Amino acid sequence: MEVFRQVAAAFGRRGVPKGMEDRVPPGQYVTPKMPVMSMWPTPHIDLATWRLRLFGEVERETELTWAEWETLAQIEVTADFHCVTQWSRLNVGWEGVPASRVLELAQPKASARFVMLHCYDGYAANIDIDALRSPDVLFAHRMDGAPLEGQHGGPLRLVVPSRYGWKSAKWVSGVEFLTEDSPGFWEELGYHMRGDPWREERFRGWR
Ligand SMILES: Nc1nc2c(c(=O)[nH]1)N[C@H]1C(S)=C(S)[C@@H](COP(=O)(O)O)O[C@H]1N2
Numbered sequence: 001m002e003v004f005r006q007v008a009a010a011f012g013r014r015g016v017p018k019g020m021e022d023r024v025p026p027g028q029y030v031t032p033k034m035p036v037m038s039m040w041p042t043p044h045i046d047l048a049t050w051r052l053r054l055f056g057e058v059e060r061e062t063e064l065t066w067a068e069w070e071t072l073a074q075i076e077v078t079a080d081f082h083c084v085t086q087w088s089r090l091n092v093g094w095e096g097v098p099a100s101r102v103l104e105l106a107q108p109k110a111s112a113r114f115v116m117l118h119c120y121d122g123y124a125a126n127i128d129i130d131a132l133r134s135p136d137v138l139f140a141h142r143m144d145g146a147p148l149e150g151q152h153g154g155p156l157r158l159v160v161p162s163r164y165g166w167k168s169a170k171w172v173s174g175v176e177f178l179t180e181d182s183p184g185f186w187e188e189l190g191y192h193m194r195g196d197p198w199r200e201e202r203f204r205g206w207r
């Protein structure tokens with residue numbers, strides 16, 4: 001065991017730059033480059049027909065066009081990204097519209113406590129509304145100072161730093177408001193309903 005301790009001391013824990021140990025959740029390894037993790041090929045999305053639909057348990061259903069989306073005030077967020085397959089990338093730069101603003105536009109009913117993100121590739125992910133209210137959660141259309149690449153979810157993706165990466169839905173087409181939690185694509189296959197990397201909530205029944 002002593003040899004492992006010495007190696008860890010010399011090279012840093014799990015690829016983590018010195019002094020950033022507290023930024024990396026249990027069981028994660030730091031990667032310098034953002035990998036691409038997609039279930040299916042990148043969908044072709046035309047901005048002229050792109051829509052973001054806010055529906056379900058809301059006061060009034062809303063559908064935004066890209067032109068309308070571009071009028072919304074933007075924020076910049078620098079956040080760490082943690083994939084359940086154990087890679088973490090530190091300091092990803094995002095620009096977009098805060099999720100709190102999207103909630104304002106949607107006007108969810110008091111009974112709405114969860115959302116399902118729907119995506120142009122057929123993917124879906126569930127998340128609790130309270131997680132979306134965090135100031136570091138945004139619908140991003142720029143990444144690291146450039147327009148969000150198609151393979152990373154462009155034109156628009158969700159970014160939820162406090163959850164494993166699978167909740168950060170790419171190519172978002174709709175936000176459905178729900179009264180009860182309901183499993184998305186990976187949750188249906190046994191991934192955790194919440195997916196907090198700090199509690200290592202990878203799979204259901206495991207934590
Ligand atoms: N629509 C959609 N969103 C998705 C995925 C996907 O396959 N389809 N993969 C998820 C997973 S598992 C991760 S880790 C992140 C990866 O984002 P990246 O490809 O930009 O690194 O996107 C998530 N969002």
Ligand SMILES: [Mo]
Pocket residue numbers: 037083084085165166
């Ligand atoms: Mo992932």
